[in-house]
Amino acid sequence: NAGVTQTPKFQVLKTGQSMTLQCAQDMNHNSMYWYRQDPGMGLRLIYYSASEGTTDKGEVPNGYNVSRLNKREFSLRLESAAPSQTSVYFCAARLFGNGDTQYFGPGTRLTVL
Amino acid sequence: DQQVKQNSPSLSVQEGRISILNCDYTNSMFDYFLWYKKYPAEGPTFLISISSIKDKNEDGRFTVFLNKSAKHLSLHIVPSQPGDSAVYFCAARGSGGYQKVTFGTGTKLQVIP
Numbered sequence: 530n531a532g533v534t535q536t537p538k539f540q541v542l543k544t545g546q547s548m549t550l551q552c553a554q555d556m557n558h559n560s561m562y563w564y565r566q567d568p569g570m571g572l573r574l575i576y577y578s579a580s581e582g583t584t585d586k587g588e589v590p591n592g593y594n595v596s597r598l599n600k601r602e603f604s605l606r607l608e609s610a611a612p613s614q615t616s617v618y619f620c621a622a623r624l625f626g627n628g629d630t631q632y633f634g635p636g637t638r639l640t641v642l
Numbered sequence: 643d644q645q646v647k648q649n650s651p652s653l654s655v656q657e658g659r660i661s662i663l664n665c666d667y668t669n670s671m672f673d674y675f676l677w678y679k680k681y682p683a684e685g686p687t688f689l690i691s692i693s694s695i696k697d698k699n700e701d702g703r704f705t706v707f708l709n710k711s712a713k714h715l716s717l718h719i720v721p722s723q724p725g726d727s728a729v730y731f732c733a734a735r736g737s738g739g740y741q742k743v744t745f746g747t748g749t750k751l752q753v754i755p
Contacts, residue, residue: 533685571646574743577742587742630691631743634685
């Protein structure tokens, strides 16, 4: 039982390149989330998916797209990376009805040059 | 507009003493509050939570206090241990099952042996 897994762990991109961050959970949780963590800013919600087939914007969605491929997987895509997107990205999963505990993946550290 | 504020970026405490981490919020619609702990290079992990209908919740060495009139909550760790050294995030949720969770900026706790 791996919980929430994220790939890759590290990535360096050049400005304008695209990439997809992958997230998968094996806990059968309904909701999934993407956050970014920046120094002095805490965790900010980019997008979330309340259930399979639905996605909604969070606080900082600009420059990102998401896909809830199935109940297990929730991917985050950067179409044209910018230096401002240099951050640590965390995926999380939450089971509706289980309070609000979110289970986080280990993170992806992304640098955009 | 930072709706959840942790005004102390860092805190140092001697081993065995009490650690008190503070959090203020501005949105009166928040009805559920959580604390997460984060070690370097790992995702945040859930620590303790409290509903707005309570003013205290205890779990072992960890106690969370909620003062709704002051829109303030605090996390007490007694006694503090070196393994408690981490970044602590306060988080708050509005009513409804799929409401977004808003995180504070975090407080880095160092417990000195």
